[in-house]
Amino acid sequence: MSNEEFVITLDIGSFQVRVIVAEVNQDGTTQIVGVGTAESKGMKKGAIINIDQAVQSIREAVDHAERMVGIEISEVFVGVSGHHVSLQPSHGVVAVSSEDREISFHDIDRVLQAARVIALPPERAIIEVVPKQFIVDGLDDIHDPNGMIGVRLEVDAIIVTGAKTIIHNLLRCVEKANLNIAGMVFLPLAVSELCLxxxxxxxxxxxxxxxxxxxxxxxxxxxxxxxxxxxxxGGEYITNDIAIGLRTQTTTAEEVKCKYGVASKDFAEIKETFQVQTIGTTRERIVTQIELAQIIEPRLEEMxxxxxxxxxxxxxxxxxxxxxxxxxxxxxxxxxxxxxxxxxxxxxxxxxxGNIGVKDPAYTGGVGMVHYLQKRGILQLNKPRSAHHPPRQKKQRGPSAFEKMKSWLSEFI
Missing domain, CATH: 3.30.420.40 (ATPase, nucleotide binding domain)
Known part of the structure; x- marks a missing residue:
């Protein structure tokens, strides 16, 4: 396992924290080899409201994935989304640097960096730059200019920005969980990479x-x-409706929803029954699946x-x-x-x-990040854990791009 390469993604949701460990094979394909999940605490509607609880949830999910795969996870790619994210167009222009005028990855990186130079409000920070098209000497609609000959390279891009305070809190939670951030990914882009x-x-x-x-x-x-x-x-609204409709606790309502819930009463079985504890009494009442579906269906229709x-x-x-x-x-x-x-x-x-072990739409974000990162050629190498492996320690190294970003954010917070 010492030569294996892994991509590790972290999807911090409102109800669950999910860690996906994917092995990158020599031929460039990826294989999901481990999953870690934990109940998401300290989160509400996609935002962190309690850092200590959020850190605990992250650590539980990471520990779960480590035990499954047998590696030590030190760096993760983190998915970012939420109401604080916004998009704005941008344009970058550079001159091709090589003497033979062949466009290289270095030139592509330079033009994307040029697109980042935009006027932003002081409370906003750039999460990602998404190229729409490249333009080489006036020829547009180019998706990959690498290897082409040209003098002037341009890019039309979408700048994904987010609130600095929310990004700062996200960075802080991951860091307090004793993890380094290998990069941040705009989660809807990753999902689309997998789904569309x-x-x-x-x-x-x-x-x-x-x-x-x-x-x-x-x-x-x-x-x-x-x-x-x-x-x-989201799903919590269905759970709350069930709790109110059946006069039971929220935890019981969630269990009932997952075990007996169907989206439409047309598919519910009247013979399928279950018992729930009623709040305020010691009695349990018998509920049919049709009664449960009559609560779930209107909320789904509204959503x-x-x-x-x-x-x-x-x-x-x-x-x-x-x-x-x-x-x-x-x-x-x-x-x-x-x-x-x-x-x-x-x-x-x-x-x-479609991966074995994660054939659940709840894992689309984490698995989508793996596909998105693989498409961009970004890999993460983690050493396997052994009996003589020392405790996790932060390596002494120069500041990463995201450490620099955190330092930059601290000037405004």
Whole structure:
């Protein structure tokens, strides 16, 4: 295992923290070899509200993944999303540096850095630069200019920015969990990398990642990221409705939802029954699956209606040519596609990772980051743990790009 390379991703959700460990093979393919999960504490609607609890959840998930794979995880790629994220266009221009005028990866990096030079409010920070197209000596619509001959290299890009305070708190949590940040990834981009085809992006498509506390909506048009938005609805609203409707505790409602819940009463079995403890009494009442579905279905219908309304409010057609692609933990609900198609139209599908062991839409974010990073050629090497392996220590090295970023952020916080 000493020569194996791994990509480790960290997806901090409202209800669960997920760590994905992927081995990168010599031929460039990736294989998921480990997963770590933990209940997400200190989070609310995608934002950190208690650093100590969030750190504990991160450590539990990382420890779980370490035990499964048998390596020591020291660096992770962290997914970033939320209502604080916004997009803005930018343009970068550089002269090709080599004498033979052949464009290299160094030139591509320089032009992307040039695109970062934009006027930003003092409370915003750049998360990622997403190239839409490169232009070589006036020739546009180039996706990969590496190896081409030219004098002038330009890029049209989308700048993904976020609130400095929220990014700072995220950096702090990961650091306090004794981990280094190898990089930050804009999570909706990673999800789309896993879920969407090139044709869907070109035709125009909406991706809705429905998690426990929030739903992230991402719109693609003409092959490019066009817009993103977050609405504060998710699986917890269904759980709360069940708790109120059955007059039971929230933990019991969550268990009942996961074990017996179906998205539509059309697929519920009247003979399927279960018992729940009623709040304020010592009695247990018998509930049928149809009663449970009558609580779940209206909330799901409302969620899909809100998604459609939000897409329209963002200035896009609520009936995209490429349809809707749905993912996230809520999409594991049985027969949910039936309800989604009634509200969003027939052009709806559910995206699920195809990897063995993570065939659950809740893992789309973490697995999507692996695919996104692999496409960009970014690898992370972790040494295997042995009986003589010393305790985890931070290596003495120069400041990384993200340490420099943290230092820069501290000037404003």
């Amino acid at each position: 085809s090139a044709d869907e992006k070109n035709q125009g498509v909406v991706v809705a990642d429905i998690g426990g506390g929030t739903t992230t909506i991402t719109v693609f048009r003409q092959g490019h990221l066009a817009g993103t938005s977050v609405i504060p609805i 899909f209606q809100l998604i459609r309304q939000q897409v329209k409010a963002m200035g896009y057609s609520d009936e995209p040519a490429g349809g809707y692609v749905l993912t996230g933990g809520v999409m594991a609900t049985e027969h949910i596609l039936h309800v989604a198609q009634k509200q969003l139209g027939s052009a709806v599908r559910i995206a699920v990772p």
